[in-house]
Ligand code: HGY
């Protein structure tokens with residue numbers, strides 16, 4: 001990587017803040033657990049808001065709990081960056097947090113270096129990006145851009161039976177700014193890749209071209225609870241068997257389709273979940289994704305047909321709840337070009353690629369020119385305490401973010 005006299009951030013402060021935020025909800029193994037709208041999420045939010053106030057930013061909180069720190073300089077609508085600080089239950093240190101803290105670092109460094117942009121700069125902390133507690137994922141940014149009605153979002157019930165609006169009020173982040181919110185001039189999100197591509201192909205940066213389509217379903221399979229020892233196999237109507245066959249079938253779909261097709265059964269709940277009882281009920285989540293919408297639909301149709309057939313064969317009933325459904329998103333090529341150029345100026349090992357993971361940027365892309373910057377994930381690991389990115393790559397990624405944001409303030413679309 002080439003050193004430059006171009007605007008740069010304070011790398012040590014960024015790395016220290018990543019550690020400080022990771023300590024909140026620490027799982028003791030290098031990871032964090034800050035499920036959306038829990039006390040740990042609140043504590044993380046409070047810390048980030050305190051850093052916003054240290055920078056004299058205008059801090060606003062909207063009705064779905066999205067937090068924005070805006071440096072109100074210049075004219076017009078802001079260039080926005082940001083991400084999320086909620087995590088999955090076995091979260092790492094960087095997913096989401098990196099994009100939020102790098103955004104604050106960009107503003108802090110501009111202030112310290114006497115750089116005054118011609119537009120405001122804003123950093124967004126979007127509510128419930130993970131969707132792990134309250135589905136769908138990217139919920140806060142989806143409401144922000146008008147893709148989900150506020151009232152519908154506030155009534156979402158979590159996997160632990162809480163109403164989103166009640167949890168938001170309980171942690172003190174039911175804000176007054178209206179949703180949908182104002183469209184930024186442009187949006188750029190810095191994020192770890194969370195996959196193996198950049199590292200495997202020896203790239204340092206990703207100029208992200210878009211996000212693949214996502215389909216989340218929850219199946220409730222109802223059979224006949226019975227005694228594990230006395231019930232002949234031919235008389236069983238076993239939801240656990242169906243759940244297992246579903247996981248196998250999803251793997252078959254992914255292998256048959258190949259390419260970008262991914263399928264995951266991440267959560268299976270059995271009732272009564274006891275060793276000697278054939279379950280009465282199984283609840284199974286299906287996470288199915290592809291960069292191509294038609295292929296994603298084909299996968300969904302195959303799943304529907306499989307459900308219909310196994311209902312007949314096993315004598316169970318299957319009901320389906322769609323938890324999330326987002327088509328693939330293409331980012332604005334003008335912003336992708338700017339990302340690619342600034343990344344290449346640091347190191348020419350830059351690759352264009354779509355994102356396998358969902359991100360808030362895929363929602364902001366509905367309302368303004370948007371793109372993302374990736375840095376590599378070691379061993380492609382994420383949603384795992386082992387999540388890791390080389391500190392120098394983290395710092396250089398934030399430098400690229402700074403330069404992209406400053407150019408976006410001067411770019412008319
Ligand atoms: O599910 C996702 O891709 C993201 O981590 N919310």
Ligand code: MN
Pocket residue numbers: 084095096129191358359
């Ligand atoms: Mn993320």
Ligand code: MN
Pocket residue numbers: 088095130357383
């Ligand atoms: Mn994530």
